[in-house]
Amino acid sequence: MATTMFIKHITFLFSLLLFLILVFPAANAMKMNDVNTFCKETADVDFCLKYIGTDKRIVAARDLYDVLLIALYQSKIQITNAVKELNRVRPKFSGPIGKERISYCERNYGYASNHVQDALELAKKNKVYAYKAGSLATGGSVFVRECEDEWKKHGPIQKSPVTFYNNNVAKMSSIIRKIIDKLY
Template sequence: MATTLNKHITFVLSLFLIVLIAFPVVNAMLLQDIYAFCKETNNVNFCLKYIGTDKRILAARNLNDVLLIAFSQCKIQVSEAAKHINKVRQKFSGPIGKERIKFCERNYGLASGLFQEAYETGQQKVLAYRAHLSAKVGSTYVRECEEEWKKNGPIQKSPVTYYNTNVIKLSSIIRVIIDKLYMN
């Protein structure tokens, strides 16, 4: 009798686990909704790459969750840029190059804190717009880093253009989300 009961309990638990694995989040957004959203952005492929393939998208229930992913992706880009700056620092040994590297490090530190603040504030759905403002200021710091390589001396190619561009593109995705959350 105990073995039969154990078999039934095991069967029910196995079935429950299969349902949880097959349908992890009941209220999750559908993938076609994510694709439709990305089609509304300036760069569909970029959106699909950084938002649509983020593993957290499978648990996203609404645009506020997508907004959190975008904030997080900005922070990731800023962190990657900071690592890259450390790798290329020795290539900019002159006084202007050193000053530009220092400027970007400072700006990326500030941007990182602001994107983290945006993420944390955005978790409180009613503060999503305030979170957007933090991310907007963070994007400004990133943009200033890019501009620094074109002024105060000879123009140089920024070593972090790739990351700066990604943050700017993510910022445009954030704007689309904010518009959809607050303008509809």
């Protein structure tokens, strides 16, 4: 009888603990409505919802500061994917101009990656550094834009093989600026 009573109490306490763990983090998280409202304020709502609203980390986001971290991570992903694409298309650009353009973009994406990585490290340290982190990340997007422009200079105009990623980094930079504007 005492053993049964003990098991019931332990089961109840375990159930209560599990309930508290599951319910309270959700209570502190941003509501998906808030994310939708934020994305509607950006220049490209669908892009924001796709990359911010569906990021698996958004369910744990408590505020715009956490959304900033997600946007920085997403920027890093876009930059990494662009570098992979540059490596994939390198054989198609075997002439001297193509090689130079690929090399230029790799270098610029390296600079952009460093900026975003520094921004992430800074933002993860403390919320106080959010403004500086946002500035670093958006500054890194300038290097990406220069990569896009390189395909129109110094020889025949060609379509950049990383336009998709260049545009994504620019859109993410716009989202980061919007977050910083709302935070400050």
